[in-house]
Amino acid sequence: MDNEFVVRSNSLCLQLGYGIGHVLNDVCASLWFTYFLVFFHLVLEFSSTQAGNLMLIGQVVDAIATPFVGYHSDHTDNFISARYGKRKLWHLFGTFCVLSSFPFIFMKCIGCSMAHKWAQMYYFAAFILIFQIGWAAVQISHLSLIPELAEDSHIRTHLTAIRYGFTVFSNLFVYIITWIVLHITGECDKEQVGPADAWKFRHIVYIVLGVGTTASVLFHICVSEGRGFRQQQPLIDHNDGNRVHLSIFRKLRLYQVAGVYMSTRIVVNITQVLIPLYLHKTLSLAARSLAVIPLAMYLGSLLSAGAQRLAPRSFTRKLNYFVGSICSLIGFTWIYLDSDYNYKVYYIYVVAVLIGFGGSQMLVTSLALTADLVGDKTEASAFVYGLMSFTDKLSCGAAIAIIQMYADGASASYYRDMLSWVCGGASVLGLILTLLMPKLTSDAQLTDSRPSINVIEEETSSSPSLL
Incomplete structure (x- = not known):
């Protein structure tokens, strides 16, 4: 060099x-x-x-x-x-x-x-x-x-x-x-x-x-x-690369990880989209809350990043995802059950931090599961992350469009219900898929070993919701 x-x-x-x-x-x-x-x-x-x-x-x-x-x-x-x-x-x-x-x-x-x-x-x-x-x-x-x-x-x-x-x-x-x-x-x-x-x-x-x-x-x-x-x-021979990319679709583990990643993205992105409408229509809060509450959620995600750095190595992917999904579920359940004065003035910030913490924990863990799937054999890692991103954007876009389709004329509690049931349901689905996932072995990885460069750490930083 x-x-x-x-x-x-x-x-x-x-x-x-x-x-x-x-x-x-x-x-x-x-x-x-x-x-x-x-x-x-x-x-x-x-x-x-x-x-x-x-x-x-x-x-x-x-x-x-x-x-x-x-x-x-x-x-x-x-x-x-x-x-x-x-x-x-x-x-x-x-x-x-x-x-x-x-x-x-x-x-x-x-x-x-x-x-x-x-x-x-x-x-x-x-x-x-x-x-x-x-x-x-x-x-x-x-x-x-x-x-x-x-x-x-x-x-x-x-x-x-x-x-x-x-x-x-x-x-x-x-x-x-x-x-x-x-x-x-x-x-x-x-x-x-x-x-x-x-x-x-x-x-x-x-x-x-x-x-x-x-x-x-x-x-x-x-x-x-x-x-x-x-x-x-060059990274790989083009003919060999085509074979690797086509073989990916025959791996069951790819669809399992994609399910976890898509569920997690629905939790994180749909929450970010619906929270301002929930604050305005359901809780009738002032305009500045539309900035302060998302800020509290983001501070919760920063707490998650710090917690993951301090967590012992004995913490498994499943345990990390379990902690994140439970925090998110507590937040979504709280949203569904509470709407009194103290909640609007004080507890809404606790809920925001819980959801931000849980969503970040789930997202980072789902990215880590994808990295584990690829392992050291990164010939198709960019392609795999592209597939994850493709399903994430389509699913979130479709979910938002469907939610908005039934919002006109709905009651004030509509966005509360959507946050609780859609995002809470996606949290449960992601948790179930994660817990059912068998331990990763070399057979479950996507490609055979050959010289390549590692691009996994580049992709883990590309998420807008850690935006």
Whole structure:
């Protein structure tokens, strides 16, 4: 390995520059999952069904774009990519798509705000499509840069840790900015979100996109894509790779782990989407609670990360998932049973921390189960994570669309029931599938042993819900 390449990989500027390369995606994902339905249903006054269908469109486009971008990113070969780097080139393309579309999603239809809502859906769907393609391009190119920047596994792990650290910052930043804007501009403690708040969300988007854009510019200045050993050392032979990928679908363990991962993602993502609507419609809390409660949930996920680092090695995957699912179930049961004054003022924060802690514990464990499935034989690891991501995005999008389909005209307790039964049921399903899973043996792994690079630690940091 080239000594100059080692020095460059250890550069503080390069490491920090890489870490901030996904900040734009992180802040957009936080706004998308937490406030998309709130904005479209409560501010723009779309029906619940219309808002759910728009989110479903976004999830489907994201699911399809991810493997498409991954394939073409690997096969980009032209003069510009040779000079600038094919990963950075796709990152630049994705950044442009995100910046040119995301602001229009969180503002009124320009020149058509008085048009019929179904007509406006075509307007917003166009920007959602561009945004989701751009988001996928940034995510995939940023992840695939890790092996380009570092050959040593320790450096790769360090880059992953830095990346996750900036993800934490991004989510906290979004919730704090939202709380500040809603708190300062609120006229009274009882004020709820409504059509008059459109300008507030527009300013929130401008602020977070300003930070995300600055981070992306610094990323392209500080990071120089490696073009040394990776160009001369292909991962696997293409014919052999096709055989490996096809053989994956014959492994029963893949479907077991996929069931656990999909159930976990439903818990984490659906909770993040429905909590603001539950706070507004069921509990009738003030607008600023829509920022404070998600912030408390995220702090709970940080507690989970610390707890897992301190946990003894004797803690198994099943035990970790059991602890996480029980904490989540306690939170969802509490939501279903309680709604009095003390609950709204005090206990709702305890519930938020419990759900955040449990969801993070479940998510990290499900990712670890996937990593165990692949083992040291990582020829198809990116493909496996792609399959997991594909099912996750489609299932969550479909679940949200179905929930929103029956929300119009429903009672105030509707979102309470959906949180309790859908997310609680997914917690139970994930726990059952985990407990029924036999101990992993070499026979259950997906591929035969052969030389490869380890990309598992890169994928475990890509989740937006630790967004």
